[in-house]
Amino acid sequence: MPGLGGAPGEHGGGVNRPPRGARFPAGLDRLDGAAAAPATPGVRSGTHPPEPLRPQRPLAQAARDAARQTSVAGLGLDSDTVRQRMVQRLRAQGISCEPVLQALARVERHRFVDTALATQAYEDTSLPIGHGQTISKPSVVARMLALLHDSERARAQGALGRVLEIGGGCGYQAALLSLLARSVLSIERLRPLHEKARQNLHGWRQGDLRLMYGDGRLGHAPWAPYDHIVAAAGGDAVPEAWLEQLAVGGRLVAPVQDERGRGQVLVVIDRTASGLREQRLGAVHFVPLKSGRE
Numbered sequence: 001m002p003g004l005g006g007a008p009g010e011h012g013g014g015v016n017r018p019p020r021g022a023r024f025p026a027g028l029d030r031l032d033g034a035a036a037a038p039a040t041p042g043v044r045s046g047t048h049p050p051e052p053l054r055p056q057r058p059l060a061q062a063a064r065d066a067a068r069q070t071s072v073a074g075l076g077l078d079s080d081t082v083r084q085r086m087v088q089r090l091r092a093q094g095i096s097c098e099p100v101l102q103a104l105a106r107v108e109r110h111r112f113v114d115t116a117l118a119t120q121a122y123e124d125t126s127l128p129i130g131h132g133q134t135i136s137k138p139s140v141v142a143r144m145l146a147l148l149h150d151s152e153r154a155r156a157q158g159a160l161g162r163v164l165e166i167g168g169g170c171g172y173q174a175a176l177l178s179l180l181a182r183s184v185l186s187i188e189r190l191r192p193l194h195e196k197a198r199q200n201l202h203g204w205r206q207g208d209l210r211l212m213y214g215d216g217r218l219g220h221a222p223w224a225p226y227d228h229i230v231a232a233a234g235g236d237a238v239p240e241a242w243l244e245q246l247a248v249g250g251r252l253v254a255p256v257q258d259e260r261g262r263g264q265v266l267v268v269i270d271r272t273a274s275g276l277r278e279q280r281l282g283a284v285h286f287v288p289l290k291s292g293r294e
């Protein structure tokens with residue numbers, strides 16, 4: 001599969017006026033075709049089970065947000081326009097899944113990366129998010145989400161339904177997923193990144209998005225089955241727990257070590273009424289799937 005060359009990290013862009021569609025962190029309007037919002041939309045966070053977010057931003061966080069806002073505005077870029085250009089480039093690369101492209105046009109990627117990297121946020125490049133981890137380049141994220149959107153379930157329902165994300169990182173892909181799914185559970189094993197995603201998504205009012213601190217290799221059985229499972233970190237094999245927690249008609253997309261030891265490939269696994277069907281797509285390069293929590 002062309003263009004699946006990297007997952008570790010990316011950036012860029014700025015805002016000098018409020019973007020037309022997306023308001024972040026104040027919330028987003030629902031995309032056409034997405035499922036109805038649950039009674040209590042927004043982000044929740046925690047371990048097992050996730051706790052509700054505090055209603056107020058701490059003062060220090062509010063100050064950081066304000067500083068970030070100013071510095072992005074100071075770049076003199078209109079992030080809405082820059083995102084639209086990014087989407088045009090993705091279209092030109094052959095990504096044609098409209099709901100995914102619309103989600104990419106709306107989520108302000110520059111808010112998920114360090115201010116110093118904000119000018120690169122809308123280039124097709126992976127970017128560091130700290131703690132040795134990276135946010136995947138937009139074309140890789142787009143292709144993975146488009147693969148999910150092409151599952152039997154998504155084609156039948158027009159949306160992603162219940163999603164499990166492993167490797168929440170800074171929360172960017174979780175935000176995209178929340179525009180495409182009825183509910184999203186995003187698990188991250190590094191506490192500082194879990195906290196960062198929580199901050200980045202503070203005030204996010206889209207759908208039912210929950211952030212969990214834990215070892216995603218185990219999935220989260222109490223809320224299974226999931227219509228879609230997507231991993232942003234690759235291990236030697238797809239953990240059994242993910243397969244067990246995948247709904248019939250559902251799809252799993254994950255990087256996995258190639259059997260011949262030649263790096264990672266992207267695996268797509270569909271659970272059909274008669275069993276599992278696996279496809280191996282092109283080479284990818286994601287951070288390792290690790291065990292335990294830190």
Ligand code: SAH
Nearest residue numbers: 167168169170172173188189216233289290
């Ligand atoms: N989707 C993320 C990408 C983050 S990079 C984003 O948009 O930012 C992949 C992440 O997977 C890293 O943060 C890494 O800590 C995490 N990870 C690796 N192994 C994991 C595991 N077993 N459980 C949960 N997260 C894991």
